Amino acid sequence: MGFSTDAIHAGQKPDPVTGAISVPIYMTSTYEQDELGKHKGYEYGRTHNLTRQSLEANIAALEKAKYGIAFSSGLAAIHNLMYLHKPGDHIICSDNVYGGTFRLLELNLKEFGLNFSWVDTSDIENIKNAFTEKTKMVYVETPTNPMLNISDLKAISEFCKSKDILHVVDNTFMTPFFQRPIELGADIVLHSTTKYLNGHCDVVGGIILTSNEAAHERLRYLQNAAGSIPSPFDCWLTLRSTKTLAVRMERHNKNAIKIAEYLNIKFPGKVVYPGLESHPDHELAKKQMSGFGGMISVDVGFYSEAKKIVDSLKIITLAESLGGVESLVCHPASMTHGSVPKEDRDKLGITDGLIRFSVGIEDVEDLIADIASALQI
Numbered sequence: 001m002g003f004s005t006d007a008i009h010a011g012q013k014p015d016p017v018t019g020a021i022s023v024p025i026y027m028t029s030t031y032e033q034d035e036l037g038k039h040k041g042y043e044y045g046r047t048h049n050l051t052r053q054s055l056e057a058n059i060a061a062l063e064k065a066k067y068g069i070a071f072s073s074g075l076a077a078i079h080n081l082m083y084l085h086k087p088g089d090h091i092i093c094s095d096n097v098y099g100g101t102f103r104l105l106e107l108n109l110k111e112f113g114l115n116f117s118w119v120d121t122s123d124i125e126n127i128k129n130a131f132t133e134k135t136k137m138v139y140v141e142t143p144t145n146p147m148l149n150i151s152d153l154k155a156i157s158e159f160c161k162s163k164d165i166l167h168v169v170d171n172t173f174m175t176p177f178f179q180r181p182i183e184l185g186a187d188i189v190l191h192s193t194t195k196y197l198n199g200h201c202d203v204v205g206g207i208i209l210t211s212n213e214a215a216h217e218r219l220r221y222l223q224n225a226a227g228s229i230p231s232p233f234d235c236w237l238t239l240r241s242t243k244t245l246a247v248r249m250e251r252h253n254k255n256a257i258k259i260a261e262y263l264n265i266k267f268p269g270k271v272v273y274p275g276l277e278s279h280p281d282h283e284l285a286k287k288q289m290s291g292f293g294g295m296i297s298v299d300v301g302f303y304s305e306a307k308k309i310v311d312s313l314k315i316i317t318l319a320e321s322l323g324g325v326e327s328l329v330c331h332p333a334s335m336t337h338g339s340v341p342k343e344d345r346d347k348l349g350i351t352d353g354l355i356r357f358s359v360g361i362e363d364v365e366d367l368i369a370d371i372a373s374a375l376q377i
């Protein structure tokens, strides 16, 4: 099936009792059992919920994975993923990930005996050099948040297979519409569904997708054991949203290309967007992604300048998060990446002058006028 057909139909059959086209929201914490030792496949809400299962099957189909496991947030998904490890295990991570991911792994899970190497995964040599006999996973964000660095997923997958370790990709920025890491050899894909997959800034959620039977079985067990499940209503909202993922992503991409090209001509400072030829990994982006997405980072020099600009935008809203239909702007150094030490931020390019746009699907002329007026260009 084509992407949009799967987006609208996969995991969602009309309700067998009423014929309802929209999957019902099963608001129940428990289920009647036929007799002791015999139930209908549904025992308890933490373990089984049909609205959640529909969402999991839907996004799994889009990522070309056999299985999906939905969580109460993107970070809950990442936390659960890390339960696959034992004290002493070593994980190689992209050095520029979402600040909350860095905080969870480096500032919290390290205390439980896990070891992390933070390397620039856009150069595979850094992964090879960081590998030790204790390495169990390579965890990659591509494009990264907020510097939009690109890593070669096929090459990393081949390396991970040769070492018999897991290759995990946070695909939040691209969504399966533009990039499908499992088709490129990755073992596990995860998302903050809070972002493009839900796309309307009204749900916090996460999901893990995989075709690896052993990883799926263990993660499913661990989710039930740890309990970080999404509500049936949140699952329903996200399922409603994936139906329009293709049309939304096309528009995010189209608007972002126009804005990035405009900034590239008019703005004298650094403009980072994978669709620009000036992006160091533009060629790789064209090879492994079918679009460039809706995220643009711009370095305006100083905190005072960044503050003046984000405060004067009228349509584009100053807020955390990204991937919604409404355009947002944020100041990563003080917002999304505030828990990354300043020294590390500066090395990564997350300067006090960096602002990050999540380009929405409004009329692009209005967005360009808003940006032009705020940047005085």
Ligand SMILES: Cc1ncc(COP(=O)(O)O)c(C=O)c1O
Pocket (backbone or CB within 6 Å): 073, 074, 075, 076, 098, 100, 101, 141, 145, 170, 172, 173, 191, 192, 193, 194, 204, 205, 206, 321
């Ligand atoms: C790339 C990426 N991964 C994971 C997360 C965490 O997701 P959540 O906020 O849903 O917990 C975020 C949040 O911004 C993100 O940007």
